[in-house]
Structure formats: structure tokens, C-alpha cells
Amino acid sequence: MVKPTPESAKSRPAFNIMIVAQAGRLSYEALLFAATLRHSDPTFAGRLFVAEPQPSDRWPNDPRLKPHIRDALEEMGADIIPFTNQHFGHDYPNGNKIEALLALPEGAPFVFFDTDTVITGALSQVPFDFNRPAASMKREGTWPKVELYGPGYGATWKSLYDKFDLDYEATLDLRQPDEYWQRYLYFNAGWFFGPCPLAFGQRFRDYAVAIRDDRPDALVCQELFPWLDQIALPLVITSFDGGRPGPELAGLDGDVTCHWRVLPLAYARESDHVIEVIETASAPNKIKKVLKEYEPMKRMIYQGRGRKVRAMFNRDALPRREQKIRNQIKREGFWMR
Structure with a gap:
């Protein structure tokens, strides 16, 4: 930029x-x-x-x-x-x-x-x-x-x-x-x-x-x-x-x-800085209390499922096709939308 x-x-x-x-x-x-x-x-x-x-x-x-x-x-x-x-x-x-x-x-x-x-x-x-x-x-x-x-x-x-x-x-x-x-x-x-x-x-x-x-x-x-x-x-x-x-x-x-479009995809492929911003900005209790009502945010951000998805992928060597990333996440039972 x-x-x-x-x-x-x-x-x-x-x-x-x-x-x-x-x-x-x-x-x-x-x-x-x-x-x-x-x-x-x-x-x-x-x-x-x-x-x-x-x-x-x-x-x-x-x-x-x-x-x-x-x-x-x-x-x-x-x-x-x-x-x-x-x-x-x-x-x-x-x-x-x-x-x-x-x-x-x-x-x-x-x-x-x-x-x-x-x-x-x-x-x-x-x-x-x-x-x-x-x-x-x-x-x-x-x-x-x-x-x-x-x-x-x-x-x-x-x-x-x-x-x-x-x-x-x-x-x-x-x-x-x-x-x-x-x-x-x-x-x-x-x-x-x-x-x-x-x-x-x-x-x-x-x-x-x-x-x-x-x-x-x-x-x-x-x-x-x-x-x-x-x-x-x-x-x-x-x-x-x-x-x-x-x-x-x-x-x-x-x-x-x-x-970011879909949280499992965000955790799979976005930069460390993006994930840090998502997790830091959503951490205050007043925000967390509301966001936890939405199941994908509850599980991906607050219960650690996103970090498990992140550990499955190398950001420097991601599959070229998005569908392949989706399928891999689904096979592990971590897909949510």
C-alpha cells in the first residue's frame, strides 16, 4: 500500500x-x-x-x-x-x-x-x-x-x-x-x-x-x-x-x-495479523457475550476450533482451489457457516 x-x-x-x-x-x-x-x-x-x-x-x-x-x-x-x-x-x-x-x-x-x-x-x-x-x-x-x-x-x-x-x-x-x-x-x-x-x-x-x-x-x-x-x-x-x-x-x-467470507476459510488461509485482529477485537466481554450467540463464532473464535483448522494448513502452500480447502476442513468435521 x-x-x-x-x-x-x-x-x-x-x-x-x-x-x-x-x-x-x-x-x-x-x-x-x-x-x-x-x-x-x-x-x-x-x-x-x-x-x-x-x-x-x-x-x-x-x-x-x-x-x-x-x-x-x-x-x-x-x-x-x-x-x-x-x-x-x-x-x-x-x-x-x-x-x-x-x-x-x-x-x-x-x-x-x-x-x-x-x-x-x-x-x-x-x-x-x-x-x-x-x-x-x-x-x-x-x-x-x-x-x-x-x-x-x-x-x-x-x-x-x-x-x-x-x-x-x-x-x-x-x-x-x-x-x-x-x-x-x-x-x-x-x-x-x-x-x-x-x-x-x-x-x-x-x-x-x-x-x-x-x-x-x-x-x-x-x-x-x-x-x-x-x-x-x-x-x-x-x-x-x-x-x-x-x-x-x-x-x-x-x-x-x-x-473473510466464512470463518473456517479465514482461519485456514488469512494472515496471522487478520486472525489476531479478529480475536483481539472480539475479546471484550460485552462483545463476546453477544458474538457467542452465533454458533460459528462461538466455536471458531472462543472455543478454539479455528486454531485447530489453522494448524491443518501451511499459509505458504495452500491448495490452489478453494473447494479443496473446504473439503479438507469438512473431512475433519470443522466446517461451519
């Missing part, structure tokens, strides 16, 4: 963070996120917003946080903000990150993170350029799935850029060969940022709904779920003159943040 000078850090505007949480697993992940932010970046000057979906006909059960988890988050300095789903909900919970943006303060730069992320360094020192949005490149070629006689990567992606009158050619990574998935702009939606959550969220919503309800012909055989947010995100970022993150953002998915 490029280290900013003290002068540049001081002049950088504060920004807000948004995560989305609701009853169940996400609420415990959100508390761990807040605890690691407070632990790793105690002087963070922005606000941490925890967006909470509200009961509606789009949720068969009440999605709101349990009161004691809400209290624990607020003790960590989080602001709980309600939002109501108009276009997504139980059938596509990934849409929460889209609609929740509309509940944030207008005009204030924002960074969104999935809740299964921990902050492991000084996030406030990352030199974001909010006028050039970007998102996580920690992704695999999950979409599109190219059929033998169907449109290729290029034709599929170009149809989307044409639909929204965007410059497709400018998004290509010409270092990559034609029809190789990494040539085309594709992000993991685990983090992204922009200058104004309302403007960004409105466009994200409009693009996602338009793709869902009126897809281009080239997408007729493509699965849109659960990939819809990651299909629309490159288009939104392009529309705001953004693109792939530069080296100055290497701390994200690096030494400043970790998108």
Missing part, C-alpha cells in the same frame, strides 16, 4: 462507511466489523452506518436487528439507519446494498463493505479518490457463463454498455487476451465507494432493475441471480468516470481490510 504523507492524510475529507445488517448471521458479522474498525482505526473521523431493512411485504419475517445487538452496535459508535425495500428483498437480499445507499446523507463520500469483512489497519489513511469510484478486484470469473454457441464475453458485456449508452471500449484491459474474462470490467461487490450515496444508489438501482426487467438479448440465457449486483456495478462505476482500483488502494483486500 502506498503510504500517504501526514499532510495529505490531514487534508483528506472524512467519509462515511455503510454496511447492511439484519436479524441473523449478518447482525453478528456487523458487530465484529464495528469492533475491528474501532480496534484498528480508533481515530476514524467519519460515521459508521449500519443500514437495517424494515418489515414490508418483501420480507416474510421481520428483518430488524434484535434490540441487544442494536445496543451493542451503538456502543461501538454505529448509527443504525432504517430503509424500506422497494425493488428487492427476501428474494434477492444482495439488493439491500443497492437500496440502502438511498438512506445515507446526501453528498457525503461513502465506502460500502459487506459485513463479512474486518478492518485490520488505518482505513482513514487510505487515499480514496471519491471522484473516481472503484470496487474490489478480489473476484473470480463467475459471470457471464459463456455457452458454446452463445454470445461471448465481449458481446455480452458490450450489450450492457450499449443499453446504458456507456463507453465499452474504455473499460477493456487490453493486456488480457480477447474473450478472457479478466479483459472485461468485473468486480466483487464486497466493497465499493463513490462521491454521493444518493446519486450512486439511484443509478445502481435503476441499472439493476432495468437489467432484471428488460435484459438485452445477449443475456437471454444468462443467470442473473445472485450476480445482479456485480453485473450492474461495473456499469455504475463507469458512468461516474471510475474504473479498476489503482495501487494506492492496495490496502483494501490487503493490509487494511480483509473480506
